[in-house]
Amino acid sequence: MSTSTTSTGVVNASDILENSRYSSGHLVDKDDTLKYDLKNLTAYDYSSINKVEFKENEEEYLKNLSRDNVQLLVTKLFSLPIKAIEEGALALLPNDFASLTPTPREKELPSAKSHTRWEAFAALKGIKKKGKKARMEWDEHYQEYRQSYGANRANKHEDYIMEAKESDKVGEDPFSKAEEEKREKVNKQKKRENRNLEESSMRSNAGIGKVKDFGKDNRSQLKSDIGNTFNVAKVSTASMGKFDRLMKDEAVKPQRNVKKQRGLGDDSNIANENKSNMKVLDRIFNKESNINVDKATNQFIAQEQKANYNKKFDRPQKRQKK
Amino acid sequence: MRKLTDEETKVFFEKIIKYVGKNITLMVERKDEPHCFRVQKNKVYYISEDIMRKAQNIPRDSLASLGTCFGKFTKSGKFKLQITCLEYLAQYAKVPIIFISILSTLLLIYDNIVYTNQFNSSKQYKVWVKPQSEMSWMYGNNLLKAGLGRITEDTPQNQGVVLYSMNDIPIGFGVTAKSTGECRKLDPTALVVYHICDVGEYLRDEDTLF
Numbered sequence: 001m002s003t004s005t006t007s008t009g010v011v012n013a014s015d016i017l018e019n020s021r022y023s024s025g026h027l028v029d030k031d032d033t034l035k036y037d038l039k040n041l042t043a044y045d046y047s048s049i050n051k052v053e054f055k056e057n058e059e060e061y062l063k064n065l066s067r068d069n070v071q072l073l074v075t076k077l078f079s080l081p082i083k084a085i086e087e088g089a090l091a092l093l094p095n096d097f098a099s100l101t102p103t104p105r106e107k108e109l110p111s112a113k114s115h116t117r118w119e120a121f122a123a124l125k126g127i128k129k130k131g132k133k134a135r136m137e138w139d140e141h142y143q144e145y146r147q148s149y150g151a152n153r154a155n156k157h158e159d160y161i162m163e164a165k166e167s168d169k170v171g172e173d174p175f176s177k178a179e180e181e182k183r184e185k186v187n188k189q190k191k192r193e194n195r196n197l198e199e200s201s202m203r204s205n206a207g208i209g210k211v212k213d214f215g216k217d218n219r220s221q222l223k224s225d226i227g228n229t230f231n232v233a234k235v236s237t238a239s240m241g242k243f244d245r246l247m248k249d250e251a252v253k254p255q256r257n258v259k260k261q262r263g264l265g266d267d268s269n270i271a272n273e274n275k276s277n278m279k280v281l282d283r284i285f286n287k288e289s290n291i292n293v294d295k296a297t298n299q300f301i302a303q304e305q306k307a308n309y310n311k312k313f314d315r316p317q318k319r320q321k322k
Numbered sequence: 323m324r325k326l327t328d329e330e331t332k333v334f335f336e337k338i339i340k341y342v343g344k345n346i347t348l349m350v351e352r353k354d355e356p357h358c359f360r361v362q363k364n365k366v367y368y369i370s371e372d373i374m375r376k377a378q379n380i381p382r383d384s385l386a387s388l389g390t391c392f393g394k395f396t397k398s399g400k401f402k403l404q405i406t407c408l409e410y411l412a413q414y415a416k417v418p419i420i421f422i423s424i425l426s427t428l429l430l431i432y433d434n435i436v437y438t439n440q441f442n443s444s445k446q447y448k449v450w451v452k453p454q455s456e457m458s459w460m461y462g463n464n465l466l467k468a469g470l471g472r473i474t475e476d477t478p479q480n481q482g483v484v485l486y487s488m489n490d491i492p493i494g495f496g497v498t499a500k501s502t503g504e505c506r507k508l509d510p511t512a513l514v515v516y517h518i519c520d521v522g523e524y525l526r527d528e529d530t531l532f
Contacts (some may be wrong), residue, residue, distance in 0.1 A: 135328070263328035270356045270371045273325065277359075279352045280331050285344065 028068045028075075036076055037101045039093045044101075089316040114200040117192070323362045323377055323385055330395065332397040334341035334359070334366060336413075337401045338392075341495060343446050345414040345490065362387075365394040380532060387532045405494065406531055408484075412492035415446040415484045445476045447483045447498070449515055450510035455489055460522035467508045477502045483515060494520030501527070 034043040045065070080091040115123065122129075136145040137224045146154035162174045164269035231254035235241035241254075266272070326334060338346050349357070349368075356371040362385055369377070377388045382440040390410065403411075438440025445510055455469025469487050477499045485494045496515040505514055523531065 116407070128445045261329070262333060264325055267325055268375070270358050270374075273358055274350050274356065277331065278336075278347065280328070281347055281350065283334060284332070284335060284339065 028071050030068055032072055034069060035071055036073070037099055038076065038080065039095065040102060041073070041077070042101060043069060043076075044067050111297075116196040116200075323360050323367075323374075323380075323388070324384060326359055326366070329391060329399070329481060330401075331359075332359065333395075333399065333401050334392075337403060338381045341403075341446075342414040344460060344473045345446065348412060349410060352514045359392070360389070361395070368392055368407070373468050381447070391532050403495070404531060405523040407501065408492050408495065408519070408521065411495055412484050412486075413451060415448060447481050449473050449477075449483045449485045449496075449498075450488055450490075451485055451493065456493060459485065459517070462517060462520060462522060462526070464499075464513050465496065466518045467505065467512045467514050468482055468510040470505065470514050473502050473505060475502060475516075479504070482518075485515065485520075492521075 002162075033047045034045055036043050049061070049065070077091055082094065082151060083092055085088045112120045133148055138144075139146045139154040141155070146152060148154055159175070159178070162178075164174075166176060234244070235254055237244060261277075334348060338349075342349070355366060358371060358374055360367050360369060360374060362382065363509060365387075367387070367389040373389060390406060391404055392407040392410075393401055395401055408413070412506065449465070450471040451465060452469050452471045458469065459465055466487070474483075477483065477498055479498055481498045483496060483498055484492055485496060486492050494517070496518045498518055499513045501509060506512070
């Protein structure tokens, strides 16, 4: 914009108008070569700069150019269809994607949710999920609507009496047996859920360990996990990475199941070598006695514990609640 | 020719200990002349420092053999003894136990029950073969009860033993199939010592031994 200011520090509209080449103030003496993205109130000037003018006075040239361009943009905005409201007028910005500036997405694309084992199986067999169950259900016995879940659920099968079966054994409580079965079912389901969670986390992290928390504390763990995964991936070709070219500046190819050889080195100092050999021997001999001490103590402790346990549970058992 | 790695040293020593027990320390720290173990093309050699230093001038590819060959490492990292080490096994199996740490001795006295087994490794066990079975053993067969002349008292099962002829000439080494106690009740055709190596191999495997 033009920056002529009067001595009072206030910009007069008339001053600007007189200074500008066109008295109307919004016409610009140049071809409109701008590319508009009106929805974002943006315009791009792709035309090249006039080198001669630019070299004469850089600051002035850029100022004038941007003033002209802003004027063009504002003119364009005012030419848009206008909607009048109480507070004034609103310009209706165009909503076409063609003129929209492509900008990168802030977040990564959402990935497909991984299937649980059952979902994968159902998809394979074409089993469809039933519609959502209603929350309230009609209870025939109580003649009222009840929740379809929970302790007081509708149509709850209440076993006050159980019919004896031929397979029942004497002394076995069918009620506690049913309870036990239910508990087992719940535990089994818990195990399945855990397994699904682990599997999906493994998949989503592309095998980068089982760390799912990407917080600061886990950063080093994640880093080494990624390194390990990368190393495994590098030797996971048909030739175990034998014929793969190394990248520029890449460290030596990782090898599988190759232990670092320790104990090599100085070949000539026999005295030192024998000393370290004696250490190895000491370790071999001492290990035996150490293990035996542990074993003996453990055996003793285990025996004592067993005796205590037997003493504790040798009492007659309490009668079970019926 | 190179030193043994830590892993190799452990495997190698554990094998030798089966036959000579704690006397292996006498082999590592020799009073007369310093000796060392060296690997050359998977084979382990026991050599004096003097010869080792001279051999260092020879490139690995050209070095055929040096010192006494004790055996070789398999591809999977196990160690196999060869008959050429019999000289040392026999020698150190004869020496009485010298090296027992004071601590272990005290413990042995105070707590006989727990600590009796641990000294298997510190004892040396020997078997003497009757003259009529010597040849059979030297052809590579296992030793039967019929050929058993004498055996060290309290030899446990699966223990490495050095075999001698009745006039104390070492003729090989093996692993006991039965303990001394069990041997007494066995019939003459039962196995007593499994064959590992015998002096006949000097003739049979002459070209690969050294």
